[in-house]
Amino acid sequence: MTTRPPFTPQFDFHLSRPGALIAALPAVLGFVPHNSLVLVTLDRGELGCVLRADLDDEMTDRVERLAELAAMAGADAVIAVIVDEASTGCRACDDRYGELASILELALSADGVELYAAHVVDQVALGGHWHCADGCGAEGQVEDPAASPLAAAAVLDGRRLYASREELLQxxxxxxxxxxxxxxxxxxxxxxxxxxxxxxxxxxxxxxxxxxxxxxxxxxxxxxxxxxxxxxxxxxxxxxxxxxxxxxxxxxxxxxxxxxxxxxxxxxxxxxxxxxxxxxxxxxxxxxxxxxxxxxxxxxxxxxxxxxxxxxxxxxxxxxxxxxxxxxxxxxxxxxxxxxxxxxxxxxxxxxxx
Structure with a gap:
């Protein structure tokens, strides 16, 4: 259910830029996430570990487990990214995303962790479209994952980046x-x-x-x-x-x-x-x-x-x-x-x- 790297190098890129943050996810996870809830943990403002779970109709148990893992990792805040190809132009989806963000915020707060932001994105690829999950109106495009500093570090370290989790499982x-x-x-x-x-x-x-x-x-x-x-x-x-x-x-x-x-x-x-x-x-x-x-x-x-x-x-x-x-x-x-x-x-x- 959950994939998390044990260590993530620190790089000078702004966590407040959702397009850059989302573009970095494949390098951290090792694969391009699809149909996923991804939690990026923050420790004193720096990027920590990243957790992922498959999106499903019933997410409560998975959200609670991810919140528990985030707390175990020492996170003081979390940025959530919901990856769903059906997200573009789907009003019913927006309600579902907002509800999921609320459930996540409640689960995190029980462990003393803040939900810093929650974003929804249709694809983790150059030009993918993201918007905030709570209807705040913020939106933008995903930057190039291949140009992410974390992707460059992964290549230098000899780590292979997979097109999907299924390719990793092979x-x-x-x-x-x-x-x-x-x-x-x-x-x-x-x-x-x-x-x-x-x-x-x-x-x-x-x-x-x-x-x-x-x-x-x-x-x-x-x-x-x-x-x-x-x-x-x-x-x-x-x-x-x-x-x-x-x-x-x-x-x-x-x-x-x-x-x-x-x-x-x-x-x-x-x-x-x-x-x-x-x-x-x-x-x-x-x-x-x-x-x-x-x-x-x-x-x-x-x-x-x-x-x-x-x-x-x-x-x-x-x-x-x-x-x-x-x-x-x-x-x-x-x-x-x-x-x-x-x-x-x-x-x-x-x-x-x-």
Whole structure:
């Protein structure tokens, strides 16, 4: 329901310019919002985290949850943006928007947060038309999202901007054919693994195999189904999985993240969950809250009690900075040292790395 990046760089643009603020939403969310209620939180006048929910006929529960999250993030004020293609020239819609803004204002005030402004926009694109939700008469056009300072920062940080949330979800969309064909083989392999505990030599071999697979994938060599099965089975061992979290802050972070995405799309549940959490950790560590969020949502739907997924989701919802998440990956380097595994050297993160 909600997408929120853990950290947003600060830029000198005016929050009082709705056209500029709306244009910045795709860069912050990671995708262009459609049919959405978006809350931009403010902390002492500066841009904070951004929350999003699908528009629906019954919004009360969603509004209350968004208000709760805004308060948890330490917001003192919120700007609401209602994205609805049907908004232009729709008088009945204006009444609905005004009612939604009133419900939101009431929910926010219960948590001590002010609704600073509420805008309605037909599309988050150059030339899109916005107007205020309370009938104040203010209106204007959306500036170019591609020219937003936040969009420039996202490109410099290597973050991909998606045309829609649906396109973002395709990164982790499971392949039922591939998953189905591997399910029986994985169950057999997992049964053998459970019967014989992995030795340190086996763990070291499997960690090195995952690193090799990631580097080969970066060179265009896609693992076959047998290799995917071996990788998927190895991720169920906590020592292997906890060591591999370190790759998120190392020299092969990008290839490793591509491998976790490939595994998340091809493995069946429950093996897929470990790949999703590794993907979420990697995305969160580099500041890609949207990808981390959808990955964690999928993981927790499959295994609601997954400890790491729950911890990361709590951190993401509370707005914890990626730098704090990167600190967790250091444990993986300590485990690697104990196992005798040589991991890629740690990266030096610049000011925009998260």
């Amino acid at each position: 990164v982790i969309e499971p392949d039922p054919v591939a998953g189905g064909s591997m399910a029986r083989e994985l169950a057999t392999v997992a049964g053998r693994s459970a019967a014989v505990e992995r030795s340190d030599v086996d763990v070291r071999r499997d960690v090195e195999a995952a690193i090799t697979a990631a580097l080969r994938l970066a060179d265009g060599a896609v693992p076959d189904s047998a290799e995917l099965v071996r990788l998927g089975d190895s991720l169920t061992d906590p020592r292997i999985r906890d060591t591999l979290y370190a790759l998120a802050i190392g020299g092969c972070a990008e290839p490793a993240e591509c491998l976790w995405g490939l595994l998340a799309r091809n493995l069946p549940d429950p093996w897929r969950v470990e790949a999703l959490v590794l993907l979420a950790f990697s995305a969160y560590a580099r500041g890609d809250g949207p990808l981390a969020g959808v990955s964690l949502d999928a993981a927790l739907r499959a295994v609601p009690t997954h400890r790491m997924a729950g911890m990361l989701d709590t951190a993401l919802q509370s707005g914890m900075h990626p730098e704090r998440i990167r600190e967790l990956a250091v444990t993986g380097y300590r485990l690697a040292t104990q196992l005798g595994v040589q991991l890629p050297p740690r990266r030096l993160w610049g000011r925009r790395a998260g």
